[in-house]
Amino acid sequence: MAGESIIQVENVTAAYDSEVILSQVSFEVYAGEVFVILGGSGCGKSTLLKHLIGLNRPAVGTIRIDGADVVGAERQERSEILRKFGVMYQSGALFGSMTLLENICLPLEEFTDLPPEAIRLVALMKLKQVGLAGFDNHLPAELSGGMQKRAAIARAMALDPRILFLDEPSAGLDPITSAELDELIVSLARNLKMTFVIVSHELASIFTIADRVIMLDKKVKGIVATGRPSDLRDHSDNPWVRQFFSRQAAPDG
Amino acid sequence: MASAAQNSTMLRADTAGDGSTRLSIVGRLDATTTGAVWRQAMQVLARVKTATVILDASGIEYCDGAGIALLIHLRTQQSADGGGLEIHGLHPEFQELLHDITDGETLAVSLPVEVETSFAEQIGKAVVELLQDIRTVISFVGELFLAMAHAARHPRRVRWRDTLKIAEALGVDALPIILLIGFLMGLIMAFQAAIPLGQFGAQIFVANLIGLAILRELGPLMTAIVLAGRSGSAFAAEIGTMKVREEIDALKTMGLEPVRFLVVPRVIAALVMTPLLTIFADLVGLMGGSVVLLSLGFPLITFFHQLQTAVTYGSPVGGIVKSFFFGILVAAIGCLRGLQTKNGASAVGESTTRAVVSAIVLIVITDGIFSVIYYYLWV
Numbered sequence: 001m002a003g004e005s006i007i008q009v010e011n012v013t014a015a016y017d018s019e020v021i022l023s024q025v026s027f028e029v030y031a032g033e034v035f036v037i038l039g040g041s042g043c044g045k046s047t048l049l050k051h052l053i054g055l056n057r058p059a060v061g062t063i064r065i066d067g068a069d070v071v072g073a074e075r076q077e078r079s080e081i082l083r084k085f086g087v088m089y090q091s092g093a094l095f096g097s098m099t100l101l102e103n104i105c106l107p108l109e110e111f112t113d114l115p116p117e118a119i120r121l122v123a124l125m126k127l128k129q130v131g132l133a134g135f136d137n138h139l140p141a142e143l144s145g146g147m148q149k150r151a152a153i154a155r156a157m158a159l160d161p162r163i164l165f166l167d168e169p170s171a172g173l174d175p176i177t178s179a180e181l182d183e184l185i186v187s188l189a190r191n192l193k194m195t196f197v198i199v200s201h202e203l204a205s206i207f208t209i210a211d212r213v214i215m216l217d218k219k220v221k222g223i224v225a226t227g228r229p230s231d232l233r234d235h236s237d238n239p240w241v242r243q244f245f246s247r248q249a250a251p252d253g
Numbered sequence: 254m255a256s257a258a259q260n261s262t263m264l265r266a267d268t269a270g271d272g273s274t275r276l277s278i279v280g281r282l283d284a285t286t287t288g289a290v291w292r293q294a295m296q297v298l299a300r301v302k303t304a305t306v307i308l309d310a311s312g313i314e315y316c317d318g319a320g321i322a323l324l325i326h327l328r329t330q331q332s333a334d335g336g337g338l339e340i341h342g343l344h345p346e347f348q349e350l351l352h353d354i355t356d357g358e359t360l361a362v363s364l365p366v367e368v369e370t371s372f373a374e375q376i377g378k379a380v381v382e383l384l385q386d387i388r389t390v391i392s393f394v395g396e397l398f399l400a401m402a403h404a405a406r407h408p409r410r411v412r413w414r415d416t417l418k419i420a421e422a423l424g425v426d427a428l429p430i431i432l433l434i435g436f437l438m439g440l441i442m443a444f445q446a447a448i449p450l451g452q453f454g455a456q457i458f459v460a461n462l463i464g465l466a467i468l469r470e471l472g473p474l475m476t477a478i479v480l481a482g483r484s485g486s487a488f489a490a491e492i493g494t495m496k497v498r499e500e501i502d503a504l505k506t507m508g509l510e511p512v513r514f515l516v517v518p519r520v521i522a523a524l525v526m527t528p529l530l531t532i533f534a535d536l537v538g539l540m541g542g543s544v545v546l547l548s549l550g551f552p553l554i555t556f557f558h559q560l561q562t563a564v565t566y567g568s569p570v571g572g573i574v575k576s577f578f579f580g581i582l583v584a585a586i587g588c589l590r591g592l593q594t595k596n597g598a599s600a601v602g603e604s605t606t607r608a609v610v611s612a613i614v615l616i617v618i619t620d621g622i623f624s625v626i627y628y629y630l631w632v
């Protein structure tokens with residue numbers, strides 16, 4: 001797992017107006033690993049993700065992605081940073097008025113000078129990679145939730161970014177679809193050497209996919225545990241963390 | 254003493270010789286039957302006011318949340334009056350339910366925290382909000398201007414396919430309603446004016462009135478207001494839904510500026526289509542007026558002749574110039590309100606309303622400004 005460090009978060013404090021959500025959070029993500037941000041509802045997982053992808057600015061602190069400062073970036077620099085990663089939103093956030101193919105072609109049309117037939121080919125490849133070959137002409141609304149999420153991953157991968165951010169990939173999916181999505185993530189991480197940063201609270205999938213997790217807590221407003229999921233379950237000093245991991249762990253545990 | 258049957262659930266109340274009251278409930282205590290029992294029980298308790306009430310619950314064959322609520326209420330009511338309630342013979346499973354719910358805590362509605370704001374504070378807040386809104390509008394106008402300038406310099410980067418689609422929905426699809434309203438507007442105005450003017454034998458001047466009113470004001474205004482209702486609201490709803498569904502966030506993190514990507518095509522479409530629609534509205538408005546004059550016995554040639562003497566080129570051209578601005582305004586404010594959408598389904602509705610209201614207010618204000626400008630330009 002241990003490649004070089006690709007994301008560095010230092011002392012980030014996140015706040016909405018005067019309400020502090022996260023205080024002084026620091027961590028690193030290494031290239032090629034599947035990194036999961038974990039925690040109960042309302043602990044600031046999604047807030048942290050929004051900061052990482054530059055939608056929100058931290059009140060204090062720095063975030064560097066692949067050497068570039070996300071927080072202080074100005075227009076031009078910013079759009080270069082955005083090219084380094086793809087994001088899959090919780091709802092998929094595919095553009096409803098476009099077919100799947102058009103959705104995936106969009107970033108390619110906007111940011112490359114590939115000829116149209118090349119763009120189409122790349123988009124079809126991405127769809128095949130996420131197991132949606134043959135659905136290129138469907139509108140997002142015509143697909144199931146799981147398929148929409150996979151299509152959203154395909155769109156996020158369109159420009160072959162080094163990093164993919166996924167917001168709750170398994171939320172609202174049945175166990176089988178959710179497991180398929182997990183397999184997809186693992187295979188992409190292994191075969192394409194992509195780095196994944198995943199926000200989740202589904203313990204079942206975390207044990208399958210995660211190399212490392214950080215666990216956020218509402219009371220601490222920060223990280224209570226960092227490490228491999230199985231280590232946290234078995235050896236954490238924090239009884240609450242052990243409880244969290246074992247209570248909801250796999251049905252056989 | 255009191256007994257009643259409703260849906261086969263009965264409440265009996267007996268006062269024993271020692272003054273204690275015995276209530277017994279027989280039947281089902283569920284959401285549909287408890288209401289009647291509840292009211293009777295309250296009446297009984299209010300009447301007897303005895304220290305101890307014994308509730309014989311052995312006849313309760315079923316008890317759901319409403320029934321448990323009744324038991325809890327009876328108990329708190331009694332202890333508030335300084336008495337007590339003994340529940341006898343309640344089935345163990347209901348006993349457990351009652352125990353689980355009342356476990357150590359009293360149930361009370363948490364009162365909303367009311368923060369009193371003084372009148373001055375409210376005014377202050379409203380002013381700050383207004384200023385913030387003006388600020389966002391100004392910065393949005395700036396952003397839009399930059400994006401439009403960028404589009405003019407790099408026309409190939411504009412999303413023309415989207416623009417055409419929007420232009421079709423905004424322009425072509427709006428044509429029937431514009432034609433209908435324009436025609437009727439001309440017809441009605443001419444008809445209303447013909448009556449008083451006829452008293453002075455000046456019916457031919459209906460042509461002057463129609464010509465000036467339609468070409469200068471009503472054609473562009475009415476077109477803009479129909480657009481605000483049809484397309485401004487649609488833009489706000491469309492973009493608002495995209496915001497709620499995180500699609501706007503997705504655009505941003507893909508490095509695509511929502512203003513360039515969503516607003517520019519809409520503004521271009523409105524910019525082109527609004528003047529065209531206005532021309533149609535002008536023409537059918539005049540046709541509506543001519544129908545009235547024809548019915549009054551004036552030949553068409555007289556109408557046109559009169560029109561020519563009354564109307565200079567300034568009137569239609571001034572109206573069409575205005576309509577460019579109206580079009581930009583309707584599209585831009587619709588998009589802005591859409592982008593400002595907060596979270597939730599009701600937020601989209603709110604944005605839509607705000608889009609239409611703001612658009613109409615701004616149209617009227619802009620129209621006023623143009624009236625002043627045209628006055629000084631002698632148009």
